[in-house]
Amino acid sequence: MTLPSSQRRIVLARRPAGVPHEDDFRAESTEVPQPGPGEVLVRTVDLSLDPYVRGTLTGRDLGHRPIAPGDLVPGRAIARVVDTGEWVVAETGWQEYAAVPAAALSPLSTPSGVPRTAVLSVLGTPGLTAYATVTRLLRPAVDGTVVVSSAVGAVGGTAGQLAALAGARTVAIVGGPEKCRIAVEHFGYTAAVDRHDPSWPRALAAACPNGVDGYLHMGSGAVLDGVMNLISPGGRVVLCGLPDNANEVGTPAVLPAGLLMRTRAVVHGFVVYDHEDLRPRFLREVGGLLAEGRLRLLEDVHEGLESAPAAFRRLMSGENLGKTIVRIAHG
Amino acid sequence: MTLPSSQRRIVLARRPAGVPHEDDFRAESTEVPQPGPGEVLVRTVDLSLDPYVRGTLTGRDLGHRPIAPGDLVPGRAIARVVDTGEWVVAETGWQEYAAVPAAALSPLSTPSGVPRTAVLSVLGTPGLTAYATVTRLLRPAVDGTVVVSSAVGAVGGTAGQLAALAGARTVAIVGGPEKCRIAVEHFGYTAAVDRHDPSWPRALAAACPNGVDGYLHMGSGAVLDGVMNLISPGGRVVLCGLPDNANEVGTPAVLPAGLLMRTRAVVHGFVVYDHEDLRPRFLREVGGLLAEGRLRLLEDVHEGLESAPAAFRRLMSGENLGKTIVRIAHG
Numbered sequence: 164m165t166l167p168s169s170q171r172r173i174v175l176a177r178r179p180a181g182v183p184h185e186d187d188f189r190a191e192s193t194e195v196p197q198p199g200p201g202e203v204l205v206r207t208v209d210l211s212l213d214p215y216v217r218g219t220l221t222g223r224d225l226g227h228r229p230i231a232p233g234d235l236v237p238g239r240a241i242a243r244v245v246d247t248g249e250w251v252v253a254e255t256g257w258q259e260y261a262a263v264p265a266a267a268l269s270p271l272s273t274p275s276g277v278p279r280t281a282v283l284s285v286l287g288t289p290g291l292t293a294y295a296t297v298t299r300l301l302r303p304a305v306d307g308t309v310v311v312s313s314a315v316g317a318v319g320g321t322a323g324q325l326a327a328l329a330g331a332r333t334v335a336i337v338g339g340p341e342k343c344r345i346a347v348e349h350f351g352y353t354a355a356v357d358r359h360d361p362s363w364p365r366a367l368a369a370a371c372p373n374g375v376d377g378y379l380h381m382g383s384g385a386v387l388d389g390v391m392n393l394i395s396p397g398g399r400v401v402l403c404g405l406p407d408n409a410n411e412v413g414t415p416a417v418l419p420a421g422l423l424m425r426t427r428a429v430v431h432g433f434v435v436y437d438h439e440d441l442r443p444r445f446l447r448e449v450g451g452l453l454a455e456g457r458l459r460l461l462e463d464v465h466e467g468l469e470s471a472p473a474a475f476r477r478l479m480s481g482e483n484l485g486k487t488i489v490r491i492a493h494g
Numbered sequence: 495m496t497l498p499s500s501q502r503r504i505v506l507a508r509r510p511a512g513v514p515h516e517d518d519f520r521a522e523s524t525e526v527p528q529p530g531p532g533e534v535l536v537r538t539v540d541l542s543l544d545p546y547v548r549g550t551l552t553g554r555d556l557g558h559r560p561i562a563p564g565d566l567v568p569g570r571a572i573a574r575v576v577d578t579g580e581w582v583v584a585e586t587g588w589q590e591y592a593a594v595p596a597a598a599l600s601p602l603s604t605p606s607g608v609p610r611t612a613v614l615s616v617l618g619t620p621g622l623t624a625y626a627t628v629t630r631l632l633r634p635a636v637d638g639t640v641v642v643s644s645a646v647g648a649v650g651g652t653a654g655q656l657a658a659l660a661g662a663r664t665v666a667i668v669g670g671p672e673k674c675r676i677a678v679e680h681f682g683y684t685a686a687v688d689r690h691d692p693s694w695p696r697a698l699a700a701a702c703p704n705g706v707d708g709y710l711h712m713g714s715g716a717v718l719d720g721v722m723n724l725i726s727p728g729g730r731v732v733l734c735g736l737p738d739n740a741n742e743v744g745t746p747a748v749l750p751a752g753l754l755m756r757t758r759a760v761v762h763g764f765v766v767y768d769h770e771d772l773r774p775r776f777l778r779e780v781g782g783l784l785a786e787g788r789l790r791l792l793e794d795v796h797e798g799l800e801s802a803p804a805a806f807r808r809l810m811s812g813e814n815l816g817k818t819i820v821r822i823a824h825g
Contacts, residue, residue: 423763424736432754432755
């Protein structure tokens with residue numbers, strides 16, 4: 164590869180208020196970074212956009228340090244080592260080239276027939292989130308009913324399929340009729356409910372005639388309230404994502420203690436960083452399912468680094484259709 | 495025994511608003527009930543007052559049917575069969591004599607050296623509540639910190655001792671310095687915090703330097719908030735009693751979803767009726783501990799049927815010191 168003299172990168176322009184907006188970010192040209200001792204230069208190919216990034220912008224994420232205006236926006240990507248052409252997964256941030264510690268690179272490896280970008284979604288941390296919440300916390304019973312909100316997103320799409328593979332009836336909560344169609348036709352949910360339709364709680368009740376045995380929550384406070392009203396005695400609830408809290412909009416979601424007592428619900432707070440020990444087993448099992456064609460992917464791909472801010476707004480406002488990826492270079 | 499021609503009983507005068515008051519009840523004279531087919535006449539000796547009764551007054555208890563003004567107030571008691579003198583435990587209600595189905599009587603049995611009233615507290619449903627919450631849900635670790643609110647009540651006193659026997663550090667939350675003293679000196683809590691003292695959250699933090707690993711909640715919403723702020727990652731919270739909800743006062747208690755996620759807490763709603771299967775094992779184990787003198791009782795005994803309404807107000811406003819019992823007859 165021949166190196167250009169400068170590169171483009173995207174930095175935080177100002178801390179977002181509410182759902183991040185394009186104007187909260189700024190593209191700028193800088194020199195291509197110089198690798199220091201123990202570092203190698205990589206070229207970013209497929210950049211992953213993930214909700215945790217919202218937390219780093221205001222210092223609320225538990226696994227990543229906060230950034231300040233002027234700082235490079237963090238992000239994980241599929242990249243190629245400039246010197247060797249080797250494909251790797253690396254923490255590049257939102258930029259074309261990154262100097263990264265050689266020790267922090269992981270070689271890119273996907274089962275044959277599986278697209279490389281699966282390592283950012285089904286075979287990455289979103290997939291581990293789905294696997295850990297389903298196998299460790301929701302533990303669906305055959306014929307039990309599992310509800311998933313943000314059901315066609317990077318985590319939800321995989322979680323719904325894993326719950327269905329375990330024998331559960333699965334019900335998707337999504338925004339809009341297009342996502343309802345994708346939930347049922349692409350991901351195989353038993354039923355899907357459109358939360359934009361004001362009568363969605365009635366539709367959810369109809370889709371869950373025996374109540375809700377397991378619920379993976381990644382939605383708004385209103386969605387949480389609506390599902391909790393249908394929870395079965397002893398039902399299991401996993402709080403996995405709180406977009407309103409992440410975006411700092413609306414009233415922080417709460418669970419009524421009386422309802423939890425009356426329903427004998429079990430509520431688990433979930434943070435994926437606690438479940439790294441599960442990664443080898445997850446990669447083996449979920450990699451196998453993907454290679455056998457028993458699990459499906461859905462990607463929301465955007466072209467070019469400069470599309471990252473709009474793609475991120477789309478992700479954080481729930482408009483994405485599947486895993487959000489920004490393609491920065493072609494191979 | 496010679497039977498009187500009439501008896502006294504206490505009926506609901508009006509549905510309580512908030513904490514029950516003496517005026518919500520009315521004492522009246524009635525004929526001594528006539529046993530129907532399959533029933534026997536019993537004489538109430540030690541009447542148990544329990545928080546679930548508050549729910550029956552407004553139809554909110556899950557295990558007992560609601561009552562209406564004019565109805566006998568429900569309650570369980572130690573009683574004697576009039577014909578045989580046999581000691582039994584029966585659902586008598588708040589009255590001197592009751593005609594009860596013979597099949598619903600259980601013979602009174604306590605380990606030697608243990609007072610008979612233990613069957614209403616440590617060896618009764620409050621004890622089963624403590625045993626099930628500690629062994630099934632809190633599952634204290636050796637040297638872990640378990641916090642109990644209403645810590646010297648019928649459930650809390652036993653729960654704190656069972657957690658300490660399992661090796662935990664135990665911290666009591668109670669109302670007033672007298673109860674703090676009883677918590678530490680009588681029940682053996684490691685520390686006690688007086689929730690009437692405005693600086694109690696600081697005192698609780700000092701008593702839990704490594705955070706709260708397990709919390710048995712039977713207090714107000716303010717107590718729940720204060721403890722949740724100290725919960726350890728993965729801490730276990732059991733919602734066992736909600737006096738504000740039972741009394742229908744204040745704002746219904748809620749748990750912030752963001753806090754649950756951040757702390758990875760596990761919250762269990764608990765209703766004792768789900769844990770009847772545990773009763774034989776509980777009676778064996780806790781009966782053994784009592785007989786060996788390794789568990790202590792505390793009783794708040796009131797003399798005479800007419801003292802029941804005031805004693806119930808005292809119980810429901812948290813003024814009781816231990817298990818509330820109304821002594822209606824002497825043997």
